[in-house]
Structures are given as C-alpha cells and as structure tokens.
Amino acid sequence: MEFNGKAHKFGNDVNTDYIISGKYKFKTLDMKELAKHVMEDLDPEFYEKVTAGDFIVGGTNFGCGSSREQAPLAIKYADVSAVLAKSFARIFYRNAINTGLPVVECDTDLIDQGDELKVDLSAGVIENKTKGTTIPIKPLPEVMIKILNDGGLAAHFRKFGGFNFG
Numbered sequence: 001m002e003f004n005g006k007a008h009k010f011g012n013d014v015n016t017d018y019i020i021s022g023k024y025k026f027k028t029l030d031m032k033e034l035a036k037h038v039m040e041d042l043d044p045e046f047y048e049k050v051t052a053g054d055f056i057v058g059g060t061n062f063g064c065g066s067s068r069e070q071a072p073l074a075i076k077y078a079d080v081s082a083v084l085a086k087s088f089a090r091i092f093y094r095n096a097i098n099t100g101l102p103v104v105e106c107d108t109d110l111i112d113q114g115d116e117l118k119v120d121l122s123a124g125v126i127e128n129k130t131k132g133t134t135i136p137i138k139p140l141p142e143v144m145i146k147i148l149n150d151g152g153l154a155a156h157f158r159k160f161g162g163f164n165f166g
Helices: 031-035 070-077 090-099 142-149 153-160
Strands: 002-009 055-057 082-085 103-105 116-120 125-128 133-136
Touching: 031 070, 070 090, 082 116, 090 103, 090 142, 090 153, 142 153
Parallel strands: 002 055, 055 082, 082 103
Antiparallel strands: 002 116, 116 125, 125 133
C-alpha cells in the first residue's frame, strides 16, 4: 500500500475529543458530516485545508482518551490516507485498523507541517519528498495490510465469510 500527500502536524497526546468533539457524537451518525469537524478544536480550518490523500502527523500517544470508533472513522471520511505518529493509544490503533484507516508508528520529528510524503506500508518506508529523506517504519503484518486493503475488518469478514484471513 502506497500513499502520497501533505503532512498536517499536531503534537503529543491528541485525544479522541480533539479528533472529533463529543458534542457532535449525538447530533449525527453521518460520517461525511462528522468529517467536517475533524481536528477542529486544534485547527478550526483543518477540514478546509486537508485534501484527499493527506496525512495527519502526531507525536506520542495519538488517539488517547475514549474508545469511540467515530474518531478514526471521521479521519477516514475526511479522506486522510493515514495517521503517522510516534505512538498510538492501543484502542485507537485497533479501531483504526478495524475501520480501514492505516496508522503508522515512526519518528515524526523528521516531518514538518506541509511536507510532501510518500508512505509505503509494505516496504516499511516513508519518503519525505520535501526534504529528500527517508524514514524507516516497521512494516505492517500482511494480515493487517489485507484488512486495510479490504476497507476494514467488517468488510474483510464479508469478503472471506468469517475468520478466513487467506
């Protein structure tokens, strides 16, 4: 899996309420509508600035806080191709993979706001096109790549009729 896009950088401890405020949780179940509010508490203009394929870049403990699945889903529906961070809250990480949103652990100190990136999950490398540098990442296990390619765990189950990870 390869993705190309621009980096939108945030700091450490970006919690799920910063990703999508709880005040929207009960107003709509429409993910396209929720996506319009992604990251707005940290950057009110984020949705207007992000273009399809871009990346959210965080520091440590990205996705901490509540375990709401709306957080990775809203990011995905904002057409963000992946979230890159030094570390993720375990529940957010699991929810992201289950909903089909790629999450990548890497050294994000080497990425600045607006950098153009190419992320290759299978090869385990991020190319920072802006700086002409590469950042190694731990390649995702093949089964996770399959789940992401299928659009998430539920879609993967539908495709294979259950727990067959073929």
